[in-house]
Amino acid sequence: xxxxxxxxxxxxxxxxxxxxxxxxxxxxxxxxxxxxxxxxxxxxxxxxxxxxxxxxxxxxxxxxxxxxxxxxxxxxxxxxxxxxxxxxxxxxxxxxxxxxxxxxxxxxxxxxxxxxxxxxxxxxxxxxxxxxxxxxxxxxxxxxxxxxxxxxxxxxxxxxxxxxxxxxxxxxxxxxxxxxxxxxxxxxxxxxxxxxxxxxxxxxxxxxxxxxxxxxxxxxxxxxxxxxxxxxxxxxxxxxx
Ligand SMILES: O=C(O)[C@H](CS(=O)(=O)O)OP(=O)(O)O
Numbered sequence: 001x002x003x004x005x006x007x008x009x010x011x012x013x014x015x016x017x018x019x020x021x022x023x024x025x026x027x028x029x030x031x032x033x034x035x036x037x038x039x040x041x042x043x044x045x046x047x048x049x050x051x052x053x054x055x056x057x058x059x060x061x062x063x064x065x066x067x068x069x070x071x072x073x074x075x076x077x078x079x080x081x082x083x084x085x086x087x088x089x090x091x092x093x094x095x096x097x098x099x100x101x102x103x104x105x106x107x108x109x110x111x112x113x114x115x116x117x118x119x120x121x122x123x124x125x126x127x128x129x130x131x132x133x134x135x136x137x138x139x140x141x142x143x144x145x146x147x148x149x150x151x152x153x154x155x156x157x158x159x160x161x162x163x164x165x166x167x168x169x170x171x172x173x174x175x176x177x178x179x180x181x182x183x184x185x186x187x188x189x190x191x192x193x194x195x196x197x198x199x200x201x202x203x204x205x206x207x208x209x210x211x212x213x214x215x216x217x218x219x220x221x222x223x224x225x226x227x228x229x230x231x232x233x234x235x236x237x238x239x240x241x
Pocket of ligand 1: 069105203
């Protein structure tokens, strides 16, 4: 029997889905999960997602580099904000990061109870995540971080991309997965153009971080998955042929 794949469009809706024994793929394209994959792909040893600023701030004393952002802006007193570009060129290789963001780290927190495993997904490691999921004997729930509880286009389109990539191996069991697969397949040749109209892209453009948006919409820059082990996200390599 084929495994199932379904989509939850917001952390506010996660209680409507059965997480038990599923692999949950949390996605926050702009920018939390794209930033996490970039950091792991550039050698950081682990990322501890933290839901609130105060807890994250206190982890500095335990030797973590702290990354904090609210509403698209770096938080006061934090070394790092939420830009993937900050981690390029192995800038923080070997370091432990504690990170809190507006939507992404909350979605990770809300995915924890009962899941078989939690992965973080991004366009920049789409193929690696798909390749890994094909080998696992579990149903999949794609959990979109959305924006402050609302649906957003970029996380939902990533869900469509992952469903489209896995369509041969999984049965598509929810209307949201069917809808997003179809939308992704009609927009994938011009993803940046289509997503330029997304509300979150406009919000980030107002903060002059267009370079982050372009970076987050590239495909397959890293052949790693990001997996939560205990409280830490770590990188696992995927063999290439
Ligand atoms: O920094 C980001 O990209 C966003 C900020 S907001 O959603 O525009 O307020 O945070 P994230 O948790 O990555 O969605």
